[in-house]
Amino acid sequence: MDSLYEWSSRTIRRIYDARLDTPPVLDIDACFPGGRRFESAWTRLRGEALAVLRDAPSIPRFHEIMPSQEEISAQDGKDWRMFLLKVYGQELRANLALCPLLQELLRATPEALSATLSFLAPHKHIPRHQGPFRGILRYQLNLDVRPDEDGRPGTVLWLAGKEYRLANGASMLWDDTYPHEVWNHSDHMRIALLLDVRRPAMPLDLRLLSNTITAGVGVVARWRGLG
Structure with missing residues (x-):
């Protein structure tokens, strides 16, 4: 099964x-103009993320959600926790309910297929890796980043x-x-909002293939009880 997955x-x-x-x-305004509405609301989104970090009973580590990612998630014993809100079209309603502003923004931005609050422990290192396919793009909005000893953003x-x-x-x-x-590199948790968004202006066949792939991932997420 693993070899079939790798071949695919x-x-x-x-x-x-x-x-x-x-x-x-890539240029946000050209490829994901909807990202600007998240950026404009970042202080309030940070408030929601900090409340999640404080009040959520247990935010899973990435490899607890996807065991295949243990090599990049668990290799140094420091936490990389992921609070999933949307997985390729499947909404995690209980989690979204804890982030009402983020929920509102996501529903106004259908090109955002997935949404996660990423919590990176102090001095955590995520080793070099690559995403699976180019049908999506990653939008990252940093919500709470502390400086390192040189005064620069620590992540x-x-x-x-x-x-x-x-x-x-x-x-x-x-x-x-x-x-x-x-x-x-900092002594504090880094919090970021990560969105997977549809890549614009793809040829029709790649657009259809991307829709099939992301829909399939969404079905698997729902089957695993994530959606």
């Missing part, structure tokens, strides 16, 4: 990579050979199929 993933990656040639970082995203440090309220739209890794 490689095949899908080749299909997209042969047809889509875009840079690692580093290394993406395709370049370092990015997003301050509080800063956002970025990027292609996670490029090699990337993350460090939290």
Whole structure:
């Protein structure tokens, strides 16, 4: 089964990579203008995220949600916790109820297929890895990032050979199929909102394939009780 999954993933990656040639970082206004409404509301979204961190009985670690990701989630014994709100179209209603503003923004932004609050423990390192296919883009909005000892934002995203440090309220739209890794150099939890959004302007066949793939992931999420 694992070998079949790996073969399918490689095949899908080749299909997209042969047809889509875009840079690692894309223009938000051109490719995901809806992202600006999340950015404009970042202080209130941070308040909701901090309440979730304080009040949620248990926010699972990433590898507890997806055991296949243990290699990048659990390798150093420090937590990477994920509070799922939407998984490829499947809403997690109990979680969304704890974040009413975020729920409102997501329902006004149908191109955002998935939404997660990501909690990265102090000094956590996420090793280098790549996303599965280019049919989606990753939107990241940092909600609570503390400075490192040099006074710069303490969380580093290394993406395709370049370092990015997003301050509080800063956002970025990027292609996670490029090699990337993350460090939290600060002594505090880093909180970010992560959205998976539809890639715009794809050829019709790739758009249909993307819809099939994401719908399938959503069905699996619902079957596992996530939706």
